[in-house]
Amino acid sequence: MLCKKCGTKLKDGHVYCEKCGEPVQIVPDFNPLDEAVLENVAGMMNPEEKSASDWKAIQEKPVQEKTVHTHSKPQSKALTPRRKLWILGIAVTLLITGGAVGFLTYRNHSYTYQFQKAQEYRDKQKISRAIEYLERAMELKPEDPAAYETLVEIYTEQHEDEQAVVVLEHMIDEGLATVEEYEELIGFYKKDERMSDIPDLILDCTDQNIRKELSVYMVSAPDVDLAPGIYYKNVEIELLADKGEIYYTFDGSQPTHKSHLYVRPIMLREGKNTIRAVAVSEDGYYSQDITLEYEIKLDQ
Template identity: 30%
Template sequence: MRCTHCGANIPDDQMVCPECGAEVQIVPDYNPLEDVIAREVKGSVEGATRPMQTDDIRRYRRDSLTQNVNSTRVLSQSEMDRIREKRRKGRKSSPEAEELRRNSRQKQQAQDRDESMRHRQGTDEIRRQRQGTDPAVKRQNTADLKSQRQQKRLEAAKRKRRRLLIALFCVIVFIGVVIFVAYQNSYTGMMQKGYRALQNNNYNAAEEYFQRAIIKDDSRPEAYTGWAEVYIDQDDLESAEDVFLDVIETQPTNAQLYQAAIDFYIDTEQQDKISALLNDCEDSSVLSAVSDYVSAAPEFKPEAGTYNEVQEITILSDTGGTIYYTTDGTDPTAETGTEYTEPILLQNEGEFEIRAIAVNANGIPSVVSSATYTIEFPIANAPAVTPSTGQYTEPTQITITVPDGYTAYYTMDGSTPDPSSSTTYQYSGPVDMPADTQTIFNAILVNNNNGKATDVTTRNYITTE
């Protein structure tokens, strides 16, 4: 072997270098088993432990015999004592050599102690690693174990969450299918199918869908509106109107149906029928719900009847609005009627029929109301004429008494007075009686209002001198 200091060859039986005098360092024999054990322990800590096999140990021992031929040989204690004794006998001791050997022994002993300590520490390290008692390793193992457990918990939570999401998705899909099926067969679903059929001009299918919706809920107005639109699209407004009138007859307290019917009349420009519909309603809650469309029919004062004098007719409406009327017996409208602004004066004899409507603020006309008035002025008696019939010898004047509202007419040739005749005179004051002749004097009164004439008053005058 060679000296580690100067590199000189040292005989096998010597413990000191013959060149530099350095003592041969004795080191523990290399044990490959310990390397194997250390690697196995380290592998177990890193999660890659591989069990030790007997064949591996034998192979390491066999390899060590061939690989460490030139390594420092380890001597037993008896061999070391024998060699040292031989050296002491074969060599002369000197103080320097003795001091050198002593220092070498002390140094060797210190190195042996250090090596033994390291060996024990390595052995304890291996033992702790085997038993898992090394604090750092134990902490690392504990941390790794916690990390593994945490990872497993996270993975388990992910799997659980994934399963829950899948289950929730399935439940949502199932509920969606149920809702879709239920919706398709619901009132709203039937309505949508009906309108789709109506858009495609499939009137029979549309009518069937709307009727099926009515079966599901006959109190809602939408299905009746859709059914009516089937007829409206075919220009059959009468049948469309019957849809509402028939159901209102069976549900007279359903305000929604009344509103739907009103909307139908407005959309088809038949506002004049709204008041007729509401006039037949006796439910106050319905009338309150559709109060914006109520237009009360006008009332007349004085009431209809026969009167013998001029009359002023007043027209009123409880719901206000604008009043239109006619006096020729026709139904008034906002376009054809006369707007009522002041009382109507009936100053001629005859029969008069007044018809009127009231149009409220929303443009809804009321039903037509009417009143008939008959004006018959009384006929006065035949006029009083003075002097009476007789023979007169002195000039005399003839006088006719004329009441208010009348005009007197007379003739002096015996004919009946006629205001349109040239032989008839209008009385304006006393008339001179003709002299030396016989005169037939006839007189009448004519009513200034109706032109009716009274009976004739006749006087026969004879004058002589």
């Protein structure tokens, strides 16, 4: 590079001429990239000064059309007769299945249905089936005595007294029995020679009206003229009853009408004596029995 004043060649890096002292003016090399950057900056500052060629190029650029997506409902196909029949068949099947399920649910959980079926089978003399339906009815509605009463009737007709007694005793335990059921059970007890069970049956009844009605089956227990205890001499006891006869045992077993008939005072033996006695009415009904214990000591 030469000095503009004296023409002396300047050394690189010097800002003054060594010969004349003239300041050196540095002219940068042309860079087209710098020019483009300057033009763009100028365009941003004054967008209206863009060259016509640039705007033309932009205007001539093809515009890409936007794709518009539309979601239209697919057109429903017309149902053919075959397809209609197929759908109708499914609907009928579902209807029948639902009805069957509903009927089975009703049948298995309906007391009325079970009871009616039991009556039908009873009329047809299919007793085992009738009993099955009655037992199911009692499970569904244990507080209703109708099924129990019908079951007792069937067992009685079939001469299955033990089964009838079981049902009647259950009705009494559950508080479902009326006077009629009590009297029916008393009849079975008398037939089976279970007369000694009748007093407890009546006395255990909590319904005072029923107990009053059943008082005709009650017999007063016998009494004794000598209190139980230890005696140091020979003694005899006398048994008393308001009505009926007295039967007794010496071994502590339960007395019946087949035991010793009381006809005169009983002489007690030396040692321990256990006497059980019961009163029996003319109709064969028993009282509650009494137990008497005595000990006779003669060597004291």
